[in-house]
Amino acid sequence: MLKKAILVLSMVCASAGAQAAAPQNAGTFNDWSVWTYQEKGQKNCYIYATATSKAPARLDHGDVSFFVRSVRQPANRTEANFAVGYDFSPDSKVKAEIGDASFDLMVNGGNAWLAAAEQEKALLAAMMGGDEMQLQATSRRGNRTSYVFSLDGVTAAVRQLHKECP
Numbered sequence: 001m002l003k004k005a006i007l008v009l010s011m012v013c014a015s016a017g018a019q020a021a022a023p024q025n026a027g028t029f030n031d032w033s034v035w036t037y038q039e040k041g042q043k044n045c046y047i048y049a050t051a052t053s054k055a056p057a058r059l060d061h062g063d064v065s066f067f068v069r070s071v072r073q074p075a076n077r078t079e080a081n082f083a084v085g086y087d088f089s090p091d092s093k094v095k096a097e098i099g100d101a102s103f104d105l106m107v108n109g110g111n112a113w114l115a116a117a118e119q120e121k122a123l124l125a126a127m128m129g130g131d132e133m134q135l136q137a138t139s140r141r142g143n144r145t146s147y148v149f150s151l152d153g154v155t156a157a158v159r160q161l162h163k164e165c166p
Contacts (some may be wrong), residue, residue: 013080030153070165
């Protein structure tokens with residue numbers, strides 16, 4: 001789990017172009033964990049989980065994770081990211097479904113973010129109210145893939161995230 005959490009942190013830092021200290025576990029809540037790290041003297045936090053199922057089984061999906069990091073923006077307190085071990089089809093979208101709620105994610109390489117940033121709060125609320133999150137994607141090679149993430153523990157993890165990084 002620590003190796004994957006460090007990998008997630010390195011992706012966050014690479015996208016921000018910054019150096020950061022190794023992440024520290026701030027709590028594990030069933031299938032979700034909370035991580036903190038220091039960057040430029042400021043504490044940063046994210047919650048993290050790995051996929052509980054990957055399909056089709058015959059494909060090498062690499063590391064598949066979903067994380068939500070705290071951000072300091074007036075409109076949103078968090079930013080969600082879905083990461084896989086391959087590149088998505090460049091013109092595709094990832095579809096995330098939680099119960100009756102559906103969210104489109106834009107892709108870049110092996111990462112996907114909400115296409116509409118104003119949906120961050122709705123996604124987090126759906127995650128906290130749901131049992132599982134399903135994501136469907138298309139790889140650069142045209143393979144249709146799907147993933148399931150358990151949402152067991154996500155509410156407690158979000159509470160800890162906001163406690164660590166208010």
